Amino acid sequence: MRISIIGLGLIGGSIGLALRNWAKTEEGQAANLELVGFDAKGKQKALADKMGIFHRYTATPMDAVKDADVVIVATPVMAVRDTFEDIREHLKPGAIVTDTCSTKRQVMAWAKELLPTTVSFVGGHPMAGKTASIEKADPNLFKGCTYCLMAAVGVKEEALETVGRLVTIFGANPYFMDPAEHDSYTAAISHLPFLAAAGLVNLVGSSQGWREMSRLASTGFQDTTRLAGGGIAMHLDVCRTNSDSIIGWIDRYQQQLSELRDLIEQAGLFDELGRPKPESLSEPAGLEKYLKDAAETRERWQASRQMSQSAEQASGVEMPTSKELRSNYTRMLFGSLFTRRRPGQDDQNNPAGPNPPDHK
Amino acid sequence: MRISIIGLGLIGGSIGLALRNWAKTEEGQAANLELVGFDAKGKQKALADKMGIFHRYTATPMDAVKDADVVIVATPVMAVRDTFEDIREHLKPGAIVTDTCSTKRQVMAWAKELLPTTVSFVGGHPMAGKTASIEKADPNLFKGCTYCLMAAVGVKEEALETVGRLVTIFGANPYFMDPAEHDSYTAAISHLPFLAAAGLVNLVGSSQGWREMSRLASTGFQDTTRLAGGGIAMHLDVCRTNSDSIIGWIDRYQQQLSELRDLIEQAGLFDELGRPKPESLSEPAGLEKYLKDAAETRERWQASRQMSQSAEQASGVEMPTSKELRSNYTRMLFGSLFTRRRPGQDDQNNPAGPNPPDHK
Numbered sequence: 001m002r003i004s005i006i007g008l009g010l011i012g013g014s015i016g017l018a019l020r021n022w023a024k025t026e027e028g029q030a031a032n033l034e035l036v037g038f039d040a041k042g043k044q045k046a047l048a049d050k051m052g053i054f055h056r057y058t059a060t061p062m063d064a065v066k067d068a069d070v071v072i073v074a075t076p077v078m079a080v081r082d083t084f085e086d087i088r089e090h091l092k093p094g095a096i097v098t099d100t101c102s103t104k105r106q107v108m109a110w111a112k113e114l115l116p117t118t119v120s121f122v123g124g125h126p127m128a129g130k131t132a133s134i135e136k137a138d139p140n141l142f143k144g145c146t147y148c149l150m151a152a153v154g155v156k157e158e159a160l161e162t163v164g165r166l167v168t169i170f171g172a173n174p175y176f177m178d179p180a181e182h183d184s185y186t187a188a189i190s191h192l193p194f195l196a197a198a199g200l201v202n203l204v205g206s207s208q209g210w211r212e213m214s215r216l217a218s219t220g221f222q223d224t225t226r227l228a229g230g231g232i233a234m235h236l237d238v239c240r241t242n243s244d245s246i247i248g249w250i251d252r253y254q255q256q257l258s259e260l261r262d263l264i265e266q267a268g269l270f271d272e273l274g275r276p277k278p279e280s281l282s283e284p285a286g287l288e289k290y291l292k293d294a295a296e297t298r299e300r301w302q303a304s305r306q307m308s309q310s311a312e313q314a315s316g317v318e319m320p321t322s323k324e325l326r327s328n329y330t331r332m333l334f335g336s337l338f339t340r341r342r343p344g345q346d347d348q349n350n351p352a353g354p355n356p357p358d359h360k
Numbered sequence: 361m362r363i364s365i366i367g368l369g370l371i372g373g374s375i376g377l378a379l380r381n382w383a384k385t386e387e388g389q390a391a392n393l394e395l396v397g398f399d400a401k402g403k404q405k406a407l408a409d410k411m412g413i414f415h416r417y418t419a420t421p422m423d424a425v426k427d428a429d430v431v432i433v434a435t436p437v438m439a440v441r442d443t444f445e446d447i448r449e450h451l452k453p454g455a456i457v458t459d460t461c462s463t464k465r466q467v468m469a470w471a472k473e474l475l476p477t478t479v480s481f482v483g484g485h486p487m488a489g490k491t492a493s494i495e496k497a498d499p500n501l502f503k504g505c506t507y508c509l510m511a512a513v514g515v516k517e518e519a520l521e522t523v524g525r526l527v528t529i530f531g532a533n534p535y536f537m538d539p540a541e542h543d544s545y546t547a548a549i550s551h552l553p554f555l556a557a558a559g560l561v562n563l564v565g566s567s568q569g570w571r572e573m574s575r576l577a578s579t580g581f582q583d584t585t586r587l588a589g590g591g592i593a594m595h596l597d598v599c600r601t602n603s604d605s606i607i608g609w610i611d612r613y614q615q616q617l618s619e620l621r622d623l624i625e626q627a628g629l630f631d632e633l634g635r636p637k638p639e640s641l642s643e644p645a646g647l648e649k650y651l652k653d654a655a656e657t658r659e660r661w662q663a664s665r666q667m668s669q670s671a672e673q674a675s676g677v678e679m680p681t682s683k684e685l686r687s688n689y690t691r692m693l694f695g696s697l698f699t700r701r702r703p704g705q706d707d708q709n710n711p712a713g714p715n716p717p718d719h720k
Contacts, residue, residue, distance in 0.1 A: 106629060109636070127578045146575050175575065188564045189577040193584040195624075196556055198654035199616040203609075204548045205657035214661050215506050215535065217549040218487045222662070223583045224553035228654045229662070236627070236648050243628020249563075250621045254614055256559040261610045264555075267596070268603020269466060276469070288596050294558035294588045297565035301574050302582070302589070 001031045004068040006061050006083055008039040008048045010130065011100045012074035013137030016053040018170045021139050038064035040079075047134050062090040070162065072124075073099040077237040080107050084114040093118040096159045098166075100124055102186065102234065104150050104179040106241040111152055120159030123150035123179065125186070126172055140171060144309050147172035150179045187245035192253060194235055195246070197228035263287040361391045364428040366421050366443055368399040368408045370490065371460045372434035373497030376413040378530045381499050398424035400439075407494050422450045430522065432484075433459040437597040440467050444474040453478040456519045458526075460484055462546065462594065464510050464539040466601040471512055480519030483510035483539065485546070486532055500531060504669055507532035510539045547605035552613060554595055555606070557588035623647040 003019060005012045019035055022028040037054035038061050039045050045057045058064040065071050065087045073083050080099060091097065097119055101107050104123050111121040125148040128141050147167045151160055160176075167174040177185075204213055239246060267284040271277045363379060365372045379395055382388040397414035398421050399405050405417045418424040425431050425447045433443050440461060451457065457479055461467050464483050471481040485508040488501050507527045511520055520536075527534040537545075564573055599606060627644040631637045 127576050130579070145578065148576065177572075181569070181572070185569050185573045185576055188567065188569070189573045189581045192563075193560060193581055195620055196560060196617075197584055198651055199613065199620050200553060200556060201654040201658050202650065203552075203613055203616045205654070205661075207548065209541070209545050209548070212537075212541070213545045213549045214664065216487050216508065216545055217661065217665075218505065219490070220587050221549045221553055222665075223586045224557055225658055226583045227580050228651075229658045230655055232648070232651045232655050235651060236644055239624050239647060240627050240629050240642060240644055243624050244630040244632075244634040246624055247621055247628075250617055250624075253559065253563055254617055256563045257556075257610055257614055257617075260555055260559050261607055264599050264603050264606055264610070267600050268607075269600050270604040272604075272607075274604040282600060284596055284600055287599060288592070290562065291558055291588075291592045291595060294561040294565070295590055295592050298561050298585055298589045301565075301577065304574065305577075305582075 001070075002034045002036060002068045003070045003072065004036040004038070004064045005054070005072045005074055006038050006064055006087075007073060007075035007079070007100075008037055008044040008053075008134055009074065010132045010134060010136055010141070011126065011128070012037070012039075012072070013048055013051070013053055013134035014128075014139065014141035015072060015074065015100070015170060016048065017051075017137055017139035018142065020053060022169045036064050036068065044134055048137075051134070051137065053137070061086045065090050065092075065095070067092055068095055070166070071095060071097045073097065073101075075101075076234060077101040077103055077107065077241050081110045081114070084110055088114050088116060091116065091119045095119045096122065096162055098122045098124045098163050100126060101241075102190070102238045103241040104148070104182045108150060108152060108179045120155045121152040122155060122159055122163040123152070124148065124163065124167070125182065126167075126170070127190075142167075143171035145172045146175045148175050148177050148182050150177060150182060183242050184245045184248075187242055187249045191235070191238055191242060191246050192249045194227040194231075195239075195250065196253065197225045201225050201228045260287075260290060263290050361430075362394045362396060362428045363430045363432065364396040364398070364424045365414070365432045365434055366398050366424055366447075367433060367435035367439070367460075368397055368404040368413075368494055369434065370492045370494060370496055370501070371486065371488070372397070372399075372432070373408055373411070373413055373494035374488075374499065374501035375432060375434065375460070375530060376408065377411075377497055377499035378502065380413060382529045396424050396428065404494055408497075411494070411497065413497070421446045425450050425452075425455070427452055428455060430526070431455060431457045433457065433461075435459075435461075436594060437461040437463055437467065437601050441470045441474070444470050448474055448476060451476060451479045455479045456482065456522055458482045458484045458523050460486060461601075462550070462598045463601040464508070464542045468510060468512060468539045480515045481512040482515060482519055482523040483512070484508065484523065484527070485542065486527075486530070487550075502527075503531035505532045506535045508537050508542050509534050510537060510542060543602050544605045544608075547602055547609045551595070551598055551602060551606050552609045554587040554591075555599075555610065556613065557585045561585050561588045620647075620650060623650050 005016055008016075016035055016037065019028075019033060023031075023033040023035075034056075035054045037045060037048055037057045039048070048054055049057060061083055069092070071087065071091065073080055075083055080101060093116075097111070097115060098121070099107055101123075102125060104125060108121075108123050111123070115121055126142050127146045127148065130136075130141065147170065149160070149163060149167065164174040204210055204217075207213070263286045265272065267282055267287040269277060269279060269282050365376055368376075376395055376397065379388075379393060383391075383393040383395075394416075395414045397405065397408055397417045399408070408414055409417060421443055429452070431447065431451065433440055435443055440459060453476075457471070457475060458481070459467055461483075462485060464485060468481075468483050471483070475481055486502050487506045487508065490496075490501065507530065509520070509523060509527065524534040564570055564577075567573070623646045625632065627642055627647040629636060629639060629642050
């Protein structure tokens with residue numbers, strides 16, 4: 001079995017390492033894995049080679065995909081289109097192509113537009129939450145993480161099973177989704193937090209008082225703004241390929257902040273002109289409820305996250321049974337969410353994606 | 361020397377522990393420290409007693425401050441007024457009173473209104489960045505942190521020196537500031553990040569897709585929203601006593617987000633109706649610059665923070681020389697920032713505090 005990875009960054013490298021470990025297992029030995037790597041930058045190939053990740057490296061993406069059973073495109077989103085154009089005529093009929101990009105509608109559209117019908121495309125996105133380069137590649141990077149998968153229209157069930165199986169080999173949990181849903185949800189829980197952090201940094205960093213403020217800023221500021229500190233190239237691509245979903249969420253975030261602003265005004269001991277007002281005129285109940293709601297929501301999320309992580313640890317890197325995988329496929333293929341809409345159709349006019357939030 | 365602490369939470373307890381350690385030093389032994397603790401809740405006193413923090417505990421705040429040379433009020437902000445009313449007639453002439461609250465204008469105003477002129481009040485705020493209860497009290501909590509100090513009008517220099525010295529005993533760096541400056545700066549780097557996090561959690565938590573989103577949310581969401589997970593009582597008090605500064609910063613944050621939104625629209629591969637547009641019509645340069653600026657600002661801040669922390673570690677808990685302390689006092693007493701304005705005067709009409717940011 002030949003698996004080729006195009007794009008040797010943290011994700012491509014970590015997948016490679018996970019597969020190398022798998023190759024030593026009984027199943028892996030039976031599969032007789034050959035791992036081929038390509039990156040447009042020679043430096044990345046040299047680093048991967050130094051780490052002993054791939055069996056061989058090729059000079060072009062065309063050479064990399066030749067006779068490959070599975071091709072994993074792990075480049076930045078905006079490089080996917082060119083990669084598909086490069087490899088399309090060199091893919092073996094029956095090959096499976098997947099990717100690891102952070103936004104999915106655009107990648108699915110490019111796959112539909114450019115890849116031959118003789119191959120199966122399954123979009124993928126590991127929710128591994130880390131920005132770093134290949135030097136930090138780690139075979140356990142995906143352990144216990146949710147790995148979103150998206151099937152192109154008409155894709156063969158065997159292809160889904162193969163990619164689902166690969167994901168479990170990486171130690172992750174396959175999670176089938178609709179691309180528009182994926183892009184809206186990740187805009188909310190991943191892209192917006194990054195942008196909120198970047199906005200916070202630029203706000204305070206461009207203010208006259210920043211020199212003194214920066215002395216006062218502590219661990220709270222550090223954690224809240226951590227995402228803004230790196231991965232700019234990746235996030236730029238994310239913003240470009242998910243601009244409409246992101247803008248929808250920024251608009252709703254602004255509404256939240258306006259609501260919060262009003263509650264602070266009601267609770268405050270100062271009036272709108274900054275003059276002290278009597279404590280009896282301050283109404284803190286609404287603000288208190290708002291802040292408690294947030295703390296409780298976050299606490300519940302943390303608890304369920306820890307629970308699923310410790311369940312994961314307890315079971316080791318357990319593979320889902322084929323029955324579990326099948327029910328997952330069933331949801332995707334026949335579930336109401338998936339059959340209700342398709343990316344590029346009725347969702348296109350809804351910048352919020354398929355599930356606009358229910359505003360309080 | 362008798363030091364009384366009113367309010368036995370994380371801060372009061374940690375100060376107590378730091379002072380108990382100091383009491384074992386030569387200087388501490390010479391001072392013959394007696395540490396007195398009071399909390400309105402018996403449970404807090406019992407916990408502090410179990411940890412062996414104080415020499416004795418009193419039944420009332422009036423008893424606690426009797427014959428005390430230094431009184432440290434470490435209650436929530438909104439409890440300070442009542443505390444001042446309780447203790448005002450029981451303070452020894454010449455006593456020094458300080459506090460540890462997160463907002464300072466209101467506390468300074470209450471001190472001016474309520475405390476007798478026979479005592480010296482110096483406002484204090486350790487930038488220790490942690491919310492927890494007394495069980496987590498730690499004598500090293502303040503090690504290397506910036507500890508903001510604010511002098512009431514006409515306070516004696518000896519009082520400033522004593523409080524400055526205490527702060528260095530806690531292992532922190534005294535930093536003299538104007539109260540309005542303090543409240544505006546902390547609104548930007550502490551209160552706004554908390555509120556931005558709470559807004560983010562309530563936005564996604566109230567959306568229809570939260571059940572699925574919560575599966576996808578990972579370490580990025582976790583860190584960005586960490587502040588929203590606790591300390592609600594403290595943050596509620598902060599919002600009430602700093603409402604005007606905070607609202608000013610929320611307004612400016614909204615402007616930042618609008619700017620960012622426009623840049624994403626320009627860079628996006630989707631138009632305002634969510635329809636794909638040709639890549640040639642997408643202009644990512646502005647967004648790229650914005651994100652790079654944020655990453656660079658944060659990187660510089662992190663670097664200077666790490667530098668000052670390792671300088672701190674290299675020097676141990678070095679006390680500033682009296683010359684250093686004096687130059688600090690000079691800045692406060694005669695520096696242009698401080699003499700330009702006074703809290704309660706011309707800043708009251710400026711919700712941004714003294715230094716409105718310079719918008720890009």
